[in-house]
Amino acid sequence: MLKDGEKGAILQRDKETYAVVPHTPLGIVTPAQLRKIADVAEKYQAKALKLTSVGRVAMVGFKEEDLDAVWSELGISPGAAVGLCVRSVKACPGTTFCRLGQQDAVGLGLELDKRYHGLELPGKFKIGVAGCPNQCAETSVKDLGFFGKAKGWTVLVGGNAASKPRLGEAVADSLSDAQALAVADKVLDFFKENGKKGERIGRTIDRLGADLFQKAIMLD
Ligand code: SF4
16 A cells, blocks of 8 residues: 555545546646546546646546556646645636736746745645735635735735634735745745644744744845
């Protein structure tokens, strides 16, 4: 039996079969990638394809002996679906497609994904990016959330859903893309240095105080 994450696979409830989740940043895929996912699912008799809330396709119910062939034929790298790390970034269409968009959520989301997806941290870490204050990417319940306004990005930190939900709090406003990324760096550094194993960053901030956190993430 494989450990969770080994061969990019997660053991399922039946204790026999595995799910794999190809890394499809922000849930943006080409028709060819979707076709390939469907073909591989059929060939290796996946029991289901589950579209997740961050736009991934979880391919469920593979046999252990097929996992190497599944990944090799998919030609897409595994996503960091489990463990204490930065998970898949959730982003809305922003100014790329949505008529209400005020900032480029896809552009910022892809850059965040490129920089941080899979980065190991003390706790699970979710990021959301929304193009306007409607926050369709649920940015208030992400460990790190961004939403766009006419003057730039508002940054929310410390949100999470799970069994003890917490809303993120606004820690910066009217930021350019570059400033938003610089704040993201500082937030992650703070968590790396101060988080306890298994803790979400909201609890780290509650434990150490908002003033200390706010000082740590101030831009120069
Ligand atoms: S958050 Fe705003 S920009 Fe993004 S999808 Fe919703 S309404 Fe559109």
